[in-house]
Amino acid sequence: MVTVNTPRRSLLRASVALACASLAGGAMAQGKPDIKLGQTMPYSGPASAYATIGKVEQAYFKKINDEGGINGHKINLISVDDGYSPPKAVEQARKLVEQDEVLAMFQPLGTPSNSAIHKYLNAKKVPQLFVATGASKWDDPKNFPWTFGFNLSYQTEGEIYARYLLKNKPNAKIAILYQNDDYGKDVLAGVKRVLSGDKAKMIIAEQTYEVTDPTVDSQILTLKASGADTLIDITTPKFAAQAVRKVYDSGWRPLHFLNNVGASVGSVLTPAGLDKSVDLVTVQYYKDATDPQWKDDPAMLEWRAFMARYYREGNVSDASNVYGYIAAQLMVQVLKQCGNDFSRENIRKQAESIKNFRPPLLLPGITLNTSATDHAPVKQGQLSKFNGTQWVLFGEVLGATGGK
Structure with a gap:
């Protein structure tokens, strides 16, 4: 039996071949799924x-x-x-x-x-x-x-600041500024876990802010008026920069702890003023690119x-x-x-x-x-002080002492 290729049959075969080639090419181009x-x-x-x-x-x-x-x-x-x-x-x-x-x-x-x-x-x-x-x-x-x-757990970070104060400044009069949500309250909880019982009286003033607030200037002035000589500053970058600047400009010179998430040299300390950021203390767990x-x-x-x-x-x-x-x-x-x-x-x-x-x-x-x-990969950090140019690590690597 002889098969005759009509123009119509040839066209059909050509179309099928082209379609198969196109599908194959698409599959090759796609490779493995994203x-x-x-x-x-x-x-x-x-x-x-x-x-x-x-x-x-x-x-x-x-x-x-x-x-x-x-x-x-x-x-x-x-x-x-x-x-x-x-x-x-x-x-x-x-x-x-x-x-x-x-x-x-x-x-x-x-x-x-x-x-x-x-x-x-x-x-x-x-x-x-x-x-x-x-x-x-x-x-x-x-x-x-x-x-x-x-x-690093916010509560662990708060614990590290409080333990440092108990060891190095046991008579501190502490003021605390924190964001009024789970983030701010978590760092605060870590501080208060260590400063409990009779040590709780070391905390003499607290102020909160909302993320919708334009500034934290009034909160800083209220905390300064409390007579505190130590400030634990639990703020995100926008408000951290404001707080650092306002503390300095108001003439207040407390021992100023600035939480890790607000301690970037580039996005916080530079806008606030590097000269106004000298002697800030924070916790770090990764290398700072500004550190020589x-x-x-x-x-x-x-x-x-x-x-x-x-x-x-x-x-x-x-x-x-x-x-x-x-x-x-x-x-x-x-x-x-x-x-x-x-x-x-x-x-x-x-x-x-x-x-x-x-x-x-x-x-x-x-x-x-x-x-x-255990769904918390980072468990340790190290204290660091700002010298006007970069953060300088000091002390040893620390972790939480309390529960989760």
Whole structure:
């Protein structure tokens, strides 16, 4: 039997062949599917100084993708603005999970925003990984198994300040300024855990502020009028810069503790005035790019080369750009541990399996660890004093003495 190729049959075969070639080419172009992560970040609003964290993390994932990704998979971080507004964070998180179908949320920023999406993400069994806040509530795997903290616990930070005062200034008259939400109250709780009983009388004045307040000038003047000789300043960058400036300009010279999340040289101390920031004390757990002792440190040189290539507009004196880089490295470590199983369950399992992981920009002696009963990777920090140019570490690496 002879088959005759009619023009119509030839055209059909050609069309089928073209379609198959097109599909094959598309599949080859696509390669392995992306690892899709979601993130809410305050690109606007009162905490917008932190927006650089989302940008540096996107830049780091681009670097990883350029190097071949994670076992051939590229990381796609969808980072969206929530304006540091809890209702907006809920709206954006729902969109990321239900429309964009992200595998996990990575480093959503802010205690108020994360509190608003906490129950939702756990109900949906979506990993809420390494949130950019130090509230103690993120380390509650029994009730919220899909949520993981990242920052040094705010309560641990508060404990470290209070223990330093008990040892070095036991007769201190302490004033405290704090943000009126879970973040501020968590650092305060750490301070009061140590300064309890008869030591509680060391705290002689407290003032709060709302994130919607234009300034904290009046609170600073009220605290100064209390006669306090020590100030524990629990503020985010915008208000931290205001507080440092107002304390100095008012002629008040207390021993001034400035919490870690508001202690960036680039985004806080420079706007406040470096001369007005001398002798501030904070807690650090990663290297400060402005500290000359790390000038020739291999990890810092590598970070600077990364910034020059992937995030040129980023400020190398802004501590948030070191912070975000380390957090992104931890996320990459979790994804590497996943092998080829990028299910949400396995991502959670691997996030619980971090063992002595040490991104080289952490301070010496600090490592990251998690387990099924411990969702707080950072547990230690070291005190540091500002000398007018950079933070200078002193003392030893410290951790919490109380419970979680």
